[in-house]
Amino acid sequence: MSGGGIRPATSFTSAARETLKNRTLRANLGFATRTICAKRERVVDEIEDWQATRSAGAALKDHALANLEENLLLLEKQVEAAGGTVHWAATAQEAVEIVAKIARSHRISEVVKVKSITSDEIELNDSLKKQGIEAIETDLAELICQLADDSPSHILVPAIHKNREEIRQLFATKLGVEIESSEPHRLAEVARLHLREKFLTAKMAVSGANFAVASTGSIGIVESEGNGRMCLTLPDILVTIMGIEKVLPEWSDVATLMRLLPRSSTAERMNPYTSVWTGVTPGDGPQEFHLILLDNGRTNVLDDPVGRQTLRCIRCSACLNVCPVYQRVGGHAYGSVYPGPIGAILTPQLLAMADENANTLPFASSMCGACYEACPVKINIPEVLAYLRGKTHKQPVELAAFQVAYWVMSDSRRFSAALRGKRIGASVASMFGLVKGWTDSREMPEVPAESFRDWWRKRDR
Amino acid sequence: MTAKERILSRIRTAAVPREDYFRTETPVQPASIDLFCERVADYRAIVHRVSQDEVSATLNRICEGRRCLVAADFEFVIEGAIADAGFTHAELVDFETTITSCAVGIAESGTIVLDAGQGQGRRAITLIPDHHVCIIRADQVVSSLEEGLERVMVTRPLTFISGPSATSDIELVRVEGVHGPRKLEVLVVKA
Ligand code: SF4
Numbered sequence: 001m002s003g004g005g006i007r008p009a010t011s012f013t014s015a016a017r018e019t020l021k022n023r024t025l026r027a028n029l030g031f032a033t034r035t036i037c038a039k040r041e042r043v044v045d046e047i048e049d050w051q052a053t054r055s056a057g058a059a060l061k062d063h064a065l066a067n068l069e070e071n072l073l074l075l076e077k078q079v080e081a082a083g084g085t086v087h088w089a090a091t092a093q094e095a096v097e098i099v100a101k102i103a104r105s106h107r108i109s110e111v112v113k114v115k116s117i118t119s120d121e122i123e124l125n126d127s128l129k130k131q132g133i134e135a136i137e138t139d140l141a142e143l144i145c146q147l148a149d150d151s152p153s154h155i156l157v158p159a160i161h162k163n164r165e166e167i168r169q170l171f172a173t174k175l176g177v178e179i180e181s182s183e184p185h186r187l188a189e190v191a192r193l194h195l196r197e198k199f200l201t202a203k204m205a206v207s208g209a210n211f212a213v214a215s216t217g218s219i220g221i222v223e224s225e226g227n228g229r230m231c232l233t234l235p236d237i238l239v240t241i242m243g244i245e246k247v248l249p250e251w252s253d254v255a256t257l258m259r260l261l262p263r264s265s266t267a268e269r270m271n272p273y274t275s276v277w278t279g280v281t282p283g284d285g286p287q288e289f290h291l292i293l294l295d296n297g298r299t300n301v302l303d304d305p306v307g308r309q310t311l312r313c314i315r316c317s318a319c320l321n322v323c324p325v326y327q328r329v330g331g332h333a334y335g336s337v338y339p340g341p342i343g344a345i346l347t348p349q350l351l352a353m354a355d356e357n358a359n360t361l362p363f364a365s366s367m368c369g370a371c372y373e374a375c376p377v378k379i380n381i382p383e384v385l386a387y388l389r390g391k392t393h394k395q396p397v398e399l400a401a402f403q404v405a406y407w408v409m410s411d412s413r414r415f416s417a418a419l420r421g422k423r424i425g426a427s428v429a430s431m432f433g434l435v436k437g438w439t440d441s442r443e444m445p446e447v448p449a450e451s452f453r454d455w456w457r458k459r460d461r
Numbered sequence: 462m463t464a465k466e467r468i469l470s471r472i473r474t475a476a477v478p479r480e481d482y483f484r485t486e487t488p489v490q491p492a493s494i495d496l497f498c499e500r501v502a503d504y505r506a507i508v509h510r511v512s513q514d515e516v517s518a519t520l521n522r523i524c525e526g527r528r529c530l531v532a533a534d535f536e537f538v539i540e541g542a543i544a545d546a547g548f549t550h551a552e553l554v555d556f557e558t559t560i561t562s563c564a565v566g567i568a569e570s571g572t573i574v575l576d577a578g579q580g581q582g583r584r585a586i587t588l589i590p591d592h593h594v595c596i597i598r599a600d601q602v603v604s605s606l607e608e609g610l611e612r613v614m615v616t617r618p619l620t621f622i623s624g625p626s627a628t629s630d631i632e633l634v635r636v637e638g639v640h641g642p643r644k645l646e647v648l649v650v651k652a
Binding site for chain 1: 469473474479487584585611617618625639640641
């Protein structure tokens with residue numbers, strides 16, 4: 001299935017036990033994440049003050065979230081003034097139903113899709129299929145996953161677990177074309193020809209959104225291949241599903257976002273294409289536009305003073321690439337469309353900390369802090385992880401341990417002191433030792449002279 | 462309660478504290494044309510630096526022997542180029558090259574922005590043909606993203622272009638050209 005969803009079928013530990021057996025996956029993933037990290041460093045170093053840019057990004061998102069109601073209402077007003085229609089969906093089901101209804105009202109049975117994790121979150125493809133509507137993925141990697149009936153394993157390079165020969169065979173059997181070579185150029189060409197026909201005939205497209213601007217009613221999509229432009233330009237009808245946390249107040253705020261996102265994501269100065277549109281433009285692009293504003297648990301996250309920073313996330317995947325746990329177990333182990341460190345904090349919160357399997361995700365971390373350092377909007381992922389661990393354990397002694405851990409991690413000085421193996425580190429480590437499930441499967445190590453993070457870094461060079 | 466009311470009431474319950482937020486003014490800096498050209502070329506786009514007098518000849522040379530399309534209000538004359546007369550998408554497939562102007566160039570990121578203004582036409586014409594040639598005057602190049610955003614008409618359809626279409630989806634090998642134009646040429650006209 002390429003739908004996805006966010007409810008893990010098992011605990012993280014048992015899922016990881018399975019994925020750890022897959023050596024190809026681990027090798028591919030190791031290569032991919034190392035390559036992206038090295039490239040990223042170069043384009044990040046180019047920015048005069050990267051730390052200040054990160055802080056600006058964090059402050060911007062916090063500001064946008066603090067005024068979320070006004071921003072959403074203004075966005076709605078502006079989109080409608082420009083000829084679009086705005087829908088609100090409190091749940092995944094409501095969002096899917098809105099999309100299906102629009103398709104049905106035009107008697108459409110096939111839609112083209114721009115890669116969108118939000119649509120995977122609500123399992124749009126599978127749900128539409130049940131209603132007789134085929135959703136065709138047009139991003140190369142998503143197309144590969146869809147044809148292979150597989151779920152994406154990485155936010156940015158979803159098919160990283162497949163090598164060129166596997167892809168050649170897949171295209172040959174599923175698309176029925178002879179492909180003499182497995183050169184990536186040739187495979188991309190096959191996808192181009194296959195999808196071109198779909199783009200030219202599609203009546204309706206479904207997309208996500210990277211940002212929306214409240215003051216103007218504009219929506220933006222960031223991409224590389226041009227499949228996004230195709231979907232946003234050629235069909236008659238466009239439906240965009242956007243998480244409510246994506247709205248920015250002003251057009252000028254987009255500059256801050258665009259300085260952070262491509263660098264953190266594909267490790268580029270700028271991605272090849274960014275499309276921005278406002279409602280409907282006569283004679284140019286879709287003449288019917290629908291914007292679906294999706295909650296699906298986001299207001300749960302907003303309601304928590306510590307967890308709320310999770311909503312700053314711009315889905316760049318930098319935290320995945322630097323994460324030693326993710327590099328080993330791969331995206332599938334997280335059992336949700338949101339893998340890696342961001343998944344470990346976002347998935348359980350979207351499910352209101354009420355899903356037992358999702359509640360094991362905050363334990364999928366060595367607490368090394370690399371994700372926090374990489375995050376362009378400064379989400380303190382270790383802090384949120386420790387905090388969420390505390391929320392999943394009800395026994396008083398365990399709770400106390402996690403509260404101490406949270407106290408340490410919520411302050412960067414305390415945190416690095418702990419990591420450097422000072423006394424406080426030892427006491428936190430022994431607090432962790434109190435927790436069943438943590439010590440069951442591993443020995444509690446001595447606090448080392450060198451922090452795990454320092455060791456990991458050196459080892460990778 | 463409607464979905465909208467439910468969502469908004471939950472946002473209100475969350476009562477996220479508001480803090481002062483100030484947007485910093487980015488100082489307007491003289492843009493470096495060299496930097497712009499270098500960064501556009503970094504994306505493996507072809508950059509031509511020409512004077513005003515050389516534009517027509519250069520365009521004619523690039524377009525020779527190709528079926529060429531221009532926006533209806535394109536300001537340069539190119540022999541044999543056809544002005545967009547509202548062709549269908551299927552008809553656009555038959556064009557090999559599209560030549561347009563643009564709204565602004567951003568040196569910081571090597572980006573050109575189309576905003577459907579003079580000489581740029583609707584989005585489909587710069588998307589379907591496989592070869593896009595874009596003309597930019599030196600005075601249209603700004604230094605930062607902030608300045609770039611200020612210069613475009615935000616409520617018109619915008620396309621930010623930084624190099625030709627690309628993917629790294631197969632084993633992280635970069636392949637230029639998937640769905641958008643596989644070849645991008647930028648003509649920078651000296652002031
Ligand atoms: S949490 Fe930060 S680093 Fe991770 S995907 Fe979101 S924005 Fe990127």
